Amino acid sequence: MIDLVGNKRWFFLISAIAMLIAIVSLAAFKLQPGIDFSGGTAITINFTPQVEQSESPQLQGQLRQEITEFGHPEAIIQFQKESSSFFVRTKFMSPEEVNELRDRLKTVLQREVETSIPLEMSPTIAAETARNAGLAVIIAAVAMLLYIAWAFRRMPKPFRWSTCAIIALIHDALIVMGVFSIMGKTANVEVDAMFITGLLTVIGYSINNTVVVFDRMRENMSKGISHDFAVMVNSSLLETLGRSLNTSLTTLCVILALFLFGGTTIHNFVMVLLIGLIAGTYSSIFIAGPLLVVWEKKEWGQLFSWLPFVKKPAY
Amino acid sequence: MKKKNIYLLIFILVLFGFALRSIVPINTKLLGPEGLTLGLDLKGGSQLLYKADLSKKDPSITDNEAMSSVIEKIQRRVNLYGTTEPTIQKQGADRILVQLPGVKDISDAISLIGKTALLDFREQKLDENGDPVLDDKGDWVFEDEPAKAEGRDGQERELTGEYLKLAHTNVDPYQGPVVVIEWDSEGGYLFEKITQRNLQKPLAIFLDNEKISAPIVQSVIMSGTPAQIEGRFTMDEAETLAIQLNSGALDVPLEIIGQENVDPTLGADSIQKSKRAAIIGIILLLLFMLIYYRLPGLIACISLGIYGVFLLAIFSTFPVTLTLSGIAGAILSLGMAVDANVLIFERMKEELRTGRTLGAAVEAGFNRAWTAIRDSNITTFIACAVLIWLGTSATFHASMVSGFAITLFIGVALSMFTAIIITRTFLRLIAASQFFATPAAYGVKI
Numbered sequence: 001m002i003d004l005v006g007n008k009r010w011f012f013l014i015s016a017i018a019m020l021i022a023i024v025s026l027a028a029f030k031l032q033p034g035i036d037f038s039g040g041t042a043i044t045i046n047f048t049p050q051v052e053q054s055e056s057p058q059l060q061g062q063l064r065q066e067i068t069e070f071g072h073p074e075a076i077i078q079f080q081k082e083s084s085s086f087f088v089r090t091k092f093m094s095p096e097e098v099n100e101l102r103d104r105l106k107t108v109l110q111r112e113v114e115t116s117i118p119l120e121m122s123p124t125i126a127a128e129t130a131r132n133a134g135l136a137v138i139i140a141a142v143a144m145l146l147y148i149a150w151a152f153r154r155m156p157k158p159f160r161w162s163t164c165a166i167i168a169l170i171h172d173a174l175i176v177m178g179v180f181s182i183m184g185k186t187a188n189v190e191v192d193a194m195f196i197t198g199l200l201t202v203i204g205y206s207i208n209n210t211v212v213v214f215d216r217m218r219e220n221m222s223k224g225i226s227h228d229f230a231v232m233v234n235s236s237l238l239e240t241l242g243r244s245l246n247t248s249l250t251t252l253c254v255i256l257a258l259f260l261f262g263g264t265t266i267h268n269f270v271m272v273l274l275i276g277l278i279a280g281t282y283s284s285i286f287i288a289g290p291l292l293v294v295w296e297k298k299e300w301g302q303l304f305s306w307l308p309f310v311k312k313p314a315y
Numbered sequence: 316m317k318k319k320n321i322y323l324l325i326f327i328l329v330l331f332g333f334a335l336r337s338i339v340p341i342n343t344k345l346l347g348p349e350g351l352t353l354g355l356d357l358k359g360g361s362q363l364l365y366k367a368d369l370s371k372k373d374p375s376i377t378d379n380e381a382m383s384s385v386i387e388k389i390q391r392r393v394n395l396y397g398t399t400e401p402t403i404q405k406q407g408a409d410r411i412l413v414q415l416p417g418v419k420d421i422s423d424a425i426s427l428i429g430k431t432a433l434l435d436f437r438e439q440k441l442d443e444n445g446d447p448v449l450d451d452k453g454d455w456v457f458e459d460e461p462a463k464a465e466g467r468d469g470q471e472r473e474l475t476g477e478y479l480k481l482a483h484t485n486v487d488p489y490q491g492p493v494v495v496i497e498w499d500s501e502g503g504y505l506f507e508k509i510t511q512r513n514l515q516k517p518l519a520i521f522l523d524n525e526k527i528s529a530p531i532v533q534s535v536i537m538s539g540t541p542a543q544i545e546g547r548f549t550m551d552e553a554e555t556l557a558i559q560l561n562s563g564a565l566d567v568p569l570e571i572i573g574q575e576n577v578d579p580t581l582g583a584d585s586i587q588k589s590k591r592a593a594i595i596g597i598i599l600l601l602l603f604m605l606i607y608y609r610l611p612g613l614i615a616c617i618s619l620g621i622y623g624v625f626l627l628a629i630f631s632t633f634p635v636t637l638t639l640s641g642i643a644g645a646i647l648s649l650g651m652a653v654d655a656n657v658l659i660f661e662r663m664k665e666e667l668r669t670g671r672t673l674g675a676a677v678e679a680g681f682n683r684a685w686t687a688i689r690d691s692n693i694t695t696f697i698a699c700a701v702l703i704w705l706g707t708s709a710t711f712h713a714s715m716v717s718g719f720a721i722t723l724f725i726g727v728a729l730s731m732f733t734a735i736i737i738t739r740t741f742l743r744l745i746a747a748s749q750f751f752a753t754p755a756a757y758g759v760k761i
Contacts, residue, residue: 039404042404042412056578056583057583057587058584060582060583060584061584064582064584077582078359078362078577078578078580078582079577079578079583080362080575080576080578081575081578082574082575082576083575087575087577119406120406120407121404121405122386122405122406123404124402124403132705132716133706133715133716135705136701136702136705136706136716137716139701140697140701140702143697143698143700143701144697144698147697148690148694151690151693151694193640194639194640196715197640197715197719200643201643201644201647201719204647204695204698205650207691207695207698208654208694211687211690211691211694212654212687212691215686215687215690215691216687218686219683219686239665243657246661247653249603250600250650250653250654251650251653253596253600254597254599254646254650255596256596257592257593257595257599258589258592258593258596260592261588261591261595262585262588262589263582263586263588263592264585265581265582265586266581266639
């Protein structure tokens with residue numbers, strides 16, 4: 001039998017390093033605010049001959065590609081039907097840059113291009129709204145903590161179970177944010193309103209996964225399959241392994257398809273889901289259950305005893 | 316037992332028929348005007364451009380302060396109007412861009428947002444002899460200045476909408492729809508003094524310097540009692556006025572300078588690609604289920620298909636505005652619906668491996684999987700309830716959070732129904748029919 005619980009220190013080590021990197025990166029680099037939070041520049045682009053409604057999606061695709069290559073992948077481009085023009089919002093661009101962009105569009109698209117005077121625009125989402133969303137999630141997490149403790153009330157120390165589930169959730173959210181923080185520094189990846197939505201999805205997925213695994217632990221506990229809590233948890237994890245992997249694989253099918261073939265505007269959103277899916281699957285198998293074993297068996301000290309500088313317990 | 320399953324099957328099919336009828340043909344029904352309401356990011360909507368007249372602002376505040384205050388009030392109005400995830404943005408020094416998803420009546424939205432909504436009361440104009448002044452048509456004439464009274468601290472104050480605590484609509488048996496206003500304590504004090512002074516005299520109600528009605532003051536309205544604004548409103552007008560009063564008068568007048576129909580913010584080009592990608596993903600998912608779980612996988616595919624039709628029927632029947640965050644909620648619920656099926660099948664396989672009969676394995680599979688499905692779904696319900704409650708509350712208004720939670724809530728409720736009623740009924744019928752009695756059909760080697 002594979003001993004997942006016995007190898008827990010390795011799993012914890014991986015997660016601890018990942019979380020540490022995430023925290024350090026978040027503290028050092030924070031997250032790059034996207035156009036929703038920072039505001040930027042708005043321009044209207046007119047073409048001659050006038051753009052027909054039917055050719056607008058194709059032209060919009062070309063326009064997006066050009067503006068992305070120009071250094072503004074975050075651009076929100078909307079076709080305005082009445083005036084047959086494109087309304088473009090990007091992060092800050094100077095009037096010179098706008099002129100440069102116009103000249104470039106002229107040569108690439110082979111059309112007469114006119115741009116309006118660039119106007120500065122304010123953020124669409126106040127930082128306060130994002131904070132409120134975060135606060136709402138924290139309150140929701142407390143509610144989940146209470147319900148899980150109640151659902152597992154027949155278990156000894158049910159609050160330990162629900163706390164471990166919430167720790168797994170924090171683990172997943174932190175890793176997603178950490179990856180985006182690093183990518184923000186290295187590849188200018190920004191976070192916007194969609195990022196918040198993506199995080200909510202990851203959190204929902206994470207808690208669902210953990211509860212399913214815990215359910216099997218509860219069942220095996222009631223059956224009394226072993227006196228040893230660690231053995232019980234280990235066999236529960238192995239029994240649910242097939243289901244955990246299959247559920248993740250089915251979800252992966254959809255997310256990977258969206259990641260590879262989906263439109264560029266939802267690319268970052270899908271990336272949040274992808275990273276969250278991996279972290280969520282990992283934490284529901286390797287973190288939530290084994291952590292509960294450590295807590296039940298009071299092995300906190302032993303957990304780090306293999307490190308050379310930790311004093312060995314005397315026994 | 317068998318009979319009950321056949322009744323359930325008929326019930327499912329009838330329900331499915333109704334759901335299908337409400338969305339097919341897809342082009343005219345599901346995507347038509349009465350079908351799905353899609354948000355600004357997925358479908359686009361109306362774009363309104365306003366210009367603020369900053370020369371009319373209160374000189375004690377800066378241009379920027381006036382603009383942010385106006386934007387905040389517009390945000391409140393749009394939220395109270397019930398619009399999902401609008402874009403409201405300051406552009407340049409004095410322009411405000413508002414993008415709304417497909418609003419039914421755009422002219423209503425334009426006046427809702429752009430009206431200053433400055434409320435005040437004016438006393439009757441009297442001549443030297445103390446008689447009412449009349450105009451050419453013989454109507455009363457009112458003062459040009461808002462009615463004033465001495466406040467609690469002895470200072471003269473104009474009574475305006477500034478002192479309003481809450482406005483809501485009501486239907487008066489004689490006047491029809493009216494707006495009821497509750498004053499804060501200072502406003503109530505001022506109003507009491509003004510009504511006392513004007514007892515049995517007309518007191519005009521002015522909105523944006525226009526008289527909307529001039530009822531006779533029948534009694535002193537004591538501080539703390541609500542007052543009523545009459546004006547032969549329709550219910551819609553009364554509701555609009557209540558929203559405007561609640562959000563506060565705009566600091567400067569706005570003029571609409573542009574109106575456009577705009578494409579989705581996520582880009583029509585990008586959405587097309589993503590749609591195709593989603594279809595590929597779902598086909599992959601169904602193939603995986605079929606290959607790995609064989610016959611139950613097929614049943615899962617069918618019940619997920621039914622799930623999808625039901626979900627679309629619910630979204631197109633009830634006024635849910637779907638934005639990307641709503642779609643994310645729906646996708647998560649779809650994932651959980653698949654998961655519920657996977658849980659049941661894994662349990663069934665375990666039971667088959669221990670040598671149980673097919674019928675017994677189906678029952679045991681469901682019973683064992685039920686506690687996991689129940690607890691994970693209730694946890695999700697609770698989280699959704701909190702997010703909906705906070706996301707829609709006036710102080711929080713994070714509508715992307717509630718948009719996500721609403722669709723997830725509906726989706727999870729439906730996924731429990733699909734797993735427990737539809738998948739189970741199908742499996743029971745097949746187990747009873749003895750057609751597919753070989754364990755190989757269930758992906759089990761014995």
